[in-house]
Amino acid sequence: MDESEGRPVDRRGFIRDAAVGAAAFATPGKLMAEQPESSHAHETGHGHGHDHDHDHQDVPPDIALRVRALESVLVEKGMVGSAALDQIVDTYENRIGPRNGAEVVARAWVDPAYRERLLADGTAAIGELGYLGGQGEHMKVVANTPEVHNLVVCTLCSCYPWPTLGLPPVWYKSAPFRARAVIEPRAVLSEFGLDVPEDVEVRVWDSTAEIRYLVLPERPAGTEDMTEEELAGIVSRDSMIGVARVEAPSGGDR
Amino acid sequence: MNTIHDMGGMDGFGPIEPEENEPVFHHRWEGRVYALTRAVGPWGRGREWPSFRYTLESIPPVEYLSMSYYERWFRMMTTRLLVSGLISETELETGYPDPGTPRPELLPASNTGGPGAGLLDMDVPARFAPNDQVRARNLHPRGHTRQPRYVRGRQGTVVEDYGVYALQDTDEEGRRPLDRRPQHVYSVRFEARELWGERAAAGDAIYVDLWEDYMEPA
Numbered sequence: 001m002d003e004s005e006g007r008p009v010d011r012r013g014f015i016r017d018a019a020v021g022a023a024a025f026a027t028p029g030k031l032m033a034e035q036p037e038s039s040h041a042h043e044t045g046h047g048h049g050h051d052h053d054h055d056h057q058d059v060p061p062d063i064a065l066r067v068r069a070l071e072s073v074l075v076e077k078g079m080v081g082s083a084a085l086d087q088i089v090d091t092y093e094n095r096i097g098p099r100n101g102a103e104v105v106a107r108a109w110v111d112p113a114y115r116e117r118l119l120a121d122g123t124a125a126i127g128e129l130g131y132l133g134g135q136g137e138h139m140k141v142v143a144n145t146p147e148v149h150n151l152v153v154c155t156l157c158s159c160y161p162w163p164t165l166g167l168p169p170v171w172y173k174s175a176p177f178r179a180r181a182v183i184e185p186r187a188v189l190s191e192f193g194l195d196v197p198e199d200v201e202v203r204v205w206d207s208t209a210e211i212r213y214l215v216l217p218e219r220p221a222g223t224e225d226m227t228e229e230e231l232a233g234i235v236s237r238d239s240m241i242g243v244a245r246v247e248a249p250s251g252g253d254r
Numbered sequence: 255m256n257t258i259h260d261m262g263g264m265d266g267f268g269p270i271e272p273e274e275n276e277p278v279f280h281h282r283w284e285g286r287v288y289a290l291t292r293a294v295g296p297w298g299r300g301r302e303w304p305s306f307r308y309t310l311e312s313i314p315p316v317e318y319l320s321m322s323y324y325e326r327w328f329r330m331m332t333t334r335l336l337v338s339g340l341i342s343e344t345e346l347e348t349g350y351p352d353p354g355t356p357r358p359e360l361l362p363a364s365n366t367g368g369p370g371a372g373l374l375d376m377d378v379p380a381r382f383a384p385n386d387q388v389r390a391r392n393l394h395p396r397g398h399t400r401q402p403r404y405v406r407g408r409q410g411t412v413v414e415d416y417g418v419y420a421l422q423d424t425d426e427e428g429r430r431p432l433d434r435r436p437q438h439v440y441s442v443r444f445e446a447r448e449l450w451g452e453r454a455a456a457g458d459a460i461y462v463d464l465w466e467d468y469m470e471p472a
Contacts, residue, residue, distance in 0.1 A: 063325060067283040069349030070332065071290060073341060076351045077358060080293040088289035093278045137372050138416070140441075155262030155402050157307060158323070167288070170280075171272045173323050179264040182404065182460050183450050191270055202446075202458040206262065208400045209439045209463035210371055211416055238272075 097166035098237035100131045101214055104141075104164060105240065106232035109219040119143055122214065126164060136163035136212050142205060143216040144242070149196050151189065151204045151242035152213040153181035161212035165237055172241065182206060192243040215242040222248035255308075255396055255426075256403060258315035263404045263450065284324040291331045294340075300361030301338040308398040308428035309333050369420040369436060378418045380438045380466075386412040387472040388442060390464065396426035401468040405460075409472045410444040413461065421465050437466040 074080045104126055108115040118125035122139035126132060132139070139161060142150040154160065155178045160168040171177055180188050185202045189195070196202055205213045217239040223231060238244035261267075279285040309330040318326065335341045340358050345351055382388060390405040400422055420434040442464050446454030 063328065064281065064283040066346075067286050067290075067328060070328075070335075070341075070346060071286055072349045073345045073351055074290065074294065077341070077345075079297055079340070079358065080290060084293055085286060085289040088292055089279070089285035092288070093285065097278075140416075153262075155404075156259055156400065157310070167278055169272065169276050170323065171270050174267075174270065175261055175264075175319065176267040176270045179261040179267050180270070181262075183263040183265075183453065185458065186455060188270060192272070198455070202455065204458075204460045206402065206460060206462045208402060209416070209465065210373070210419055211439070211441075211463055 092162075092167050096133075096163060098164075098235075098240065099232070100129075100166075101161070101164035101237070101240045102232040102235035104129055104131065104214070105216055105235045105246075106228045108141075108216055109231055110228045115143075115216075118216065126214075131163045133163040135159070136161040138211045139164070139214060140205075140211050141214045141216050142203070144218045146200070146218075148201050148203055149189075149242065150213075150215045151181060151185050151202065152207065152215060153178060153204060154207040155179070155182055156206075156208060159207035159212060161214050164214055165240060169237070189243060192238065194244060215240050217244075217246045220246050220248040255311055255398065256394055257311055258318050259311045260403050262402050279324075287324045287328045287331065291327055294331065294335065296360060297340055297358065298334065298338060299363045301340070302429070303338050304334055304428035305398055305422075305424045305430060306330065307422070308424045311398060312428065369434060371420065371422060373416075374418045374420065374436050376418045376436050378436055378438065380415055382412050382415070382438070382440055382466065382469065382471075384412050384414060388412055388440075388469045389472045390442075390462075391468055391470050393468065395423060397424035397428065399423045399468075401464060402462065404449055405442075405444060405462050405464075408444055408448050410442040410448070410462070412440050413443045414441040415439075416441060416463065419465065421467060423467075435467065439463055439465050440469070442469070 071080070071082070071085070075082055104118065107129065108118050114125060114128075117128075118141050122141040123132065123137070125141070126136075126139050144150055152160075153172075158168055158173040160172060177188065182204050185204050186196055189202070207213055217235065219231070220234075223234070226234075234249055235246055236244055239246045279288070310326055312333075313321070313326060313329055321329070332341075332346055336343065336346070342352055342355075387409060388411070389409050390401060390407065392407045393399065393401055394406075416439045418436050419439045420436050422430070422434075424430050440463070441461050444460045444462060446458035446460060447456060449460060
């Protein structure tokens with residue numbers, strides 16, 4: 001197949017246009033405003049033929065550029081809107097994250113009846129706080145105790161409770177974690193600085209279906225006087241995946 | 255399918271490398287890939303739209319391992335858009351719509367699509383119950399499956415019945431079978447030593463969520 005045949009503009013042309021609207025790298029809305037104009041300039045202006053002493057082979061097959069090209073074409077075809085994309089990115093960068101899960105944990109620590117509901121029906125209890133949604137419609141909460149330590153993994157992919165923890169960190173999605181968590185969880189936990197005593201049972205939860213898992217870590221000693229909000233502030237993302245304990249804050253203010 | 259995504263129990267990948275204060279997206283393009291993947295979803299309705307997981311798993315193993323997470327998503331998304339005819343190779347390459355081609359239209363959901371991935375409010379008899387001894391069937395489908403290799407042929411104990419879900423397995427071209435057979439999904443506990451022998455600590459356990467079709471009485 002000859003890809004250049006009948007094609008209005010090559011990738012180099014696209015890059016040139018993209019560079020014209022340099023500000024568009026920061027503000028995609030501006031790119032979209034300018035795109036039809038640049039596109040028009042291409043059809044009537046430079047056309048084919050020139051610059052082919054530097055054809056698109058010297059353009060790096062840069063992933064950022066390929067993604068920009070895809071977004072641009074989907075926007076021009078009316079399939080997606082840049083503002084909607086911005087909003088999705090903003091949601092996961094700024095609005096949905098492990099603070100949600102930390103609120104769930106802190107509530108369970110201060111309210112025994114909530115804890116009971118949370119462990120019996122994680123979906124309903126997390127729903128009370130409003131933290132259900134995509135990749136967190138069906139929730140199971142597993143409690144760490146002096147006898148049991150829980151660890152969550154997705155060996156097949158990257159399943160993770162988005163509404164309570166946000167999007168997963170790279171290590172959670174990485175081959176070493178996915179491969180090792182099920183065969184040598186204690187070695188994995190050791191790498192995170194968490195040595196689980198021999199008489200504590202390690203339970204690994206492989207998220208293979210549509211249920212998503214959240215670990216309810218143990219409330220550390222020395223936090224008896226803390227408020228629910230203060231407690232939420234010390235619950236880490238890693239403790240809710242099961243690769244860390246929650247530590248009481250050190251220092252003099254308490 | 256038996257390929258590299260099914261990683262549970264493999265050696266050789268080295269240490270886990272957590273990053274301090276990791277950003278949600280490391281590059282702007284990663285966020286765009288994430289958002290685009292979600293935003294184009296409705297366009298797959300009524301079209302040939304390969305399964306998300308199947309398409310990721312179909313990336314050849316050598317490439318899969320050399321790609322970053324969102325590079326795989328980008329490959330997956332563009333594959334879907336190309337297979338469904340929503341974009342052309344030229345459009346993907348140039349960033350401009352092919353002149354003269356009509357804008358695609360959103361189609362209504364196909365009435366053969368069957369139930370979604372979530373919990374179904376259906377009265378389906380449960381074949382197993384908590385405390386039942388079961389064995390993961392020795393299945394090796396060429397399409398997508400949620401039964402990880404490391405449990406196949408191994409014995410475990412049903413811990414909880416999670417209710418009725420449609421099977422998510424696909425045929426070998428990534429299309430879901432028309433009959434997605436709603437069935438119970440169970441949490442099944444496998445003793446670590448049943449899976450990994452002496453390498454595992456006695457008393458530790460792996461809990462795997464299995465559709466009924468993946469199981470048989472032990």
